[in-house]
Amino acid sequence: MAETIQVVSFKLGSEEYGVDIAQVQEINRMVAVTHVPRAPQFMEGVINLRGQLIPIIDLRARFGMPRAEHSKNTRIVVTEIAGKRVGMVVDSVSEVLRLALDQVEDAPEMLTGVETEYIRGVGKIEDRLIILLDLARIISGAEKRELEASDAEAVAAA
């Protein structure tokens, strides 16, 4: 029996994605998001989660997909990576899946619109393809870009 991992799967458009369940803290319905001006365009804003401020990333925007209207299925997947909590807006959450590691393959290049650097691999269950995301990269990428942006701003201000 091969080693398995558990993933929370969700949808963006017609594609199915998965994140390691150990990194998912909770899944919430869409709530009012406070817009943060001058933040990177994929930053939806911040929400109040029981007294804590949680930044929200619009995953569609992060992956360069067109934005979608929020529906009753829209969810915020709250994750925690390296002590940082981040919420991600997804079209809908499907289920918790168990994937055998030998069912996971490296991401083929140019597989989807998602830049391959954010992909850990692609899992196969019967005829379904689950794109496994590397959350740490999604977040650190955000941070890096933002730092660059603010450095540029600091230089401009000085």
Add this chain to the structure above:
Amino acid sequence: MASSDEFFDRSEFVQYFRDETEELLQSIDADLLRLEGFVDSGGIDAEIVASLFRALHTIKGSAGMLEFADVQQIAHKLENVYDLLRKDRMPLTEHGINLLFEGRDVLTALVRAAVAGGEPPTGVEEYVERLDAFAGIYDSTAQVIEGPRADADAEEYLTPLDDAQVAAFQAEVERLLAASATAVDADAAQAAVDAFLTADATVAAPAFAARAAQPAPVAAAAAPNAPSAAAPDAKRAAKNQTIRVDIDRLDLLLNLVGELVINRTRISDIAGTLGRQLDGGARSDGDLATLAKDLSESSALLARTTNEIQESIMKVRMVPIGQVFDRFPRMVRDLAKARGKDIHLEIAGAETDLDKTIVDEVGEPLMHLVRNCVDHGIEPPDVREANGKPRHGTIKLNAYHEGNQVIIEVSDDGGGIDLQRVRDKAIRMGVIAESDRLSDPEIIQLIFTPGFSTASAVTDVSGRGVGMDVVKKNILRLKGVFDVDSVPGEGTTFTMKLPLTLAIIQALLVNVADELYSIPLDAVIESQRIDAADVRTVHGGEVITLRGQVVPLIRIAEFFRLDAPRDPDKVMIVIVGLQGRQVGLVVDSFQGEQEIVIKPLSDVIGRIAGISGATILGNGSISLIIDVHSLVAAARGTGKVTRAEFSGV
């Protein structure tokens, strides 16, 4: 050194010594436990031994300054044993490590006795004999131990001092101790005289004057007369103890208080709404009305208690910046000697309070700046004289509060930043091109380039690649601002502006494009509702005239790129003060004042110009907090604000 005298308060030093030593003794314990793992293994971890060596050396040095001879002696002997281990001249045996553990305990007992001023513990001499006997086996030159250490090996770890320096320092310490002893006596005398006067108001005024004129003898004379006053004092001194608390626990407490404040506000809101609804419905429901009244009364009470808790916790976290400044007189003195320079250090504002976490973080950047002033700022005496300056240079450390910020300045009266050299260096480094035309301030900014140093010789102090860029980064990380100003031939001033705390403030809530923003109240001068026709345009920027003063405007909605229709008739303006200047922030409407808990925006979002954080309001919604400083700076950069109005900022 005249100015540093007033900072030498022996009791403060003793307390500092106790805290510092307690921490070092703990680290010694941990290191010894780790070292024990190497017993009889034939090898040891050099890092652990070096750490032990340094800890003991620090204790020895501090004890020496305070003239705790016993502590100094034991620390010295133990240090010597670690030196033997370090040089591989002694194997690590079970017997040896036990002696070292025992030594640590003896040292602890001695430190406690010295701090409390009590009798030294028994058995010290016996321990010293055993330790000497043990070390003597491995160190045939044991008798040399007492002499000043000057071997080349020690220099790796320590700043070498020659005999003359040691002697000079010893003399200085003695002088300071003598000076502080007199100061303490004067205080005691004043206290005694005060107690005397309170006890018996009929004491003749001339007697008081005569005594005050000679404070020191009075202490002696007054003490027997007022034993009742002296005794409680001593008791109080004994009770004046501190405990060290894990900063995480304080943070947790602060967070909890933050939640409490939010909920307190919410309860006030509910009480208010309930009261209004009952009044509005004109209901004469007696019981309900009484309940509503009770609720609003107890919520007012809750508010008061919460405020007090909040303030107390804030105070617990606040410490004087002097804790950091204290290390500089010694450092500047040693460095100046080593560089052959004559430097006076002037310290002002040491009592300025700021948050503990900030104080902890600011030491390193400050040390770097001070070293920079000593190394690169102040010229050698002969050069100064040739330039018509006094032979001795002056470095000033100054701290003060400005609004909800603390300003710390490090300035010197040295040669200033050599713009030509900075420019040449930048060209050599490829940061700018030969053809680039830069203004003087722009050239100064080049020193923040990573790896930048104009020092012609790399010294062992500064100029080793850890440059101004690191200092600036550290200060930005603290949500502070760092700037440098330099006048050739006259000197350089480094200015850091740091947030006072990361906590709770009063704010003015305003509406902009359907969102609520909070503007820290201490930046707000007034709010104004003026006719749209009174807004003029100067150099492409909007201004209003307020009591004869031209005030530039920033439209928050435009700055934040938000959709907000302009009111064609009226303009709502919050006038904020910034370094003596006024700026008007245009908003949609005012929503009143409120106490808010500052929460940082997540690292994931990063720093955003114009926003310092966010807060959660009583109804659970989020309000972003406007950072007036960075907003104005960024607006200036984009040319949205009339530059002419800011030329002096």
